[in-house]
Amino acid sequence: MxxxxxxxxxxxxxxxxxxxxxxxxxxxxxxxxxxxxxxxxxxxxxxxxxxxxxxxxxxxxxxxxxxxxxxxxxxxxxxxxxFSGFAATFAGHEVKTRVLRFDIGHPSEQVAEKLQLSTEDFVYRIERVRILDGQPIVIEYTQMPIQLIPGIRQQVLETSIYRYIEQDLGLHIQSAHRSVRADMPTDREREELQIEGTLPILEVSQVAFLDDGRPFEYSVSRHRGDKSNFRSVSVR
CATH class of the missing domain: 1.10.10.10 (Winged helix-like DNA-binding domain superfamily/Winged helix DNA-binding domain)
Known part of the structure; x- marks a missing residue:
């Protein structure tokens, strides 16, 4: 840095x-x-x-x-x-993570293109529910190239992936391209996020980059609509 x-x-x-x-x-x-x-x-x-x-x-x-x-x-x-991560952002609150999926596979053509990989490369496939003060508020679907971010284990997923990347691997997270849209939750997401009725969710898609320009993460985060706000500041 x-x-x-x-x-x-x-x-x-x-x-x-x-x-x-x-x-x-x-x-x-x-x-x-x-x-x-x-x-x-x-x-x-x-x-x-x-x-x-x-x-x-x-x-x-x-x-x-x-x-x-x-x-x-x-x-x-x-x-x-x-990019302090979920736990650091909500410091002072009770933050927990429930890992729903953690395996290795090949990316789809869409994900491979975003991560500048081939479909023959390997990525981590991670699904997590993030829980704030006992309330599940977001479910995250994340893919990362194994050759760029080696050594991720279950314990890392239960704490902070970003902290592992910067502190353990010594890499520097620089930027991200994001898109935001409203959507309706799937039946599984309703169950995991304890959603009742017709409450929509806020979906944030992201490609994140290291300071050398390499993309290291493609993620889709699906947030409870009643627990999330999108704020933006434009600077000339």
Whole structure:
């Protein structure tokens, strides 16, 4: 991870944890240079990263200020940019995972194309229900190339795959392409997510990439419609 990215992550965590309140000014560039022991160019790149993520705004002649957003917005933006994962996003809550499927197989043509593989390559096929404070809220269908993400075991699935990728494998998750749509749950999803009546679900399809541009994950997450919000911040 580059120095400016590490500083941006640290500042984002400070905002997420409430060290900086909405509307509060960040430390001046020269002060952050002393704190982190880096040049002003590095600090500027770190702050520009937070601007791109929609967390702070620069005011000419005044400084950089935390944008006024709900805590939930900040948390979800942090998740989208940091890929901290489900457990880290809901820190302080009881988070559990129920693994429904974990095996190895060949990807379909559609998945192979998204992961830049051939249909002869092998992928993990993972299905998990994520449970928040005793309530199942999302079922995830995930495929990952074995040669790129080796060594995944049941224990990893029950905790955090993203943490395993970054901390154990030393890889850096960089970005994701997502699409969101509303849909109706299948009978199996109604049972697993304890859905009654005609409640719709929110489906998020994602291809995630490492910092070298290689796609490492294709996933479809199906969220309970009454437990999910989609938030977006557009930055020019």
């Amino acid at each position: 580059l120095k400016y990215e590490a500083i941006a992550n640290r500042l984002r965590e400070d905002i997420q944890q409430g060290k900086y309140e909405p509307g509060q000014q960040l430390a001046l560039e020269k002060e952050m240079c002393r704190e982190f022991g880096v040049s002003r160019i590095t600090i500027k790149r770190a702050v520009d990263e937070l601007v791109k993520q929609g967390l702070v705004v620069k005011r000419r002649g005044s400084g950089t200020f935390v944008k006024t957003m709900e805590n939930e917005d900040v948390r979800e933006l942090s998740m989208a940019n940091q």
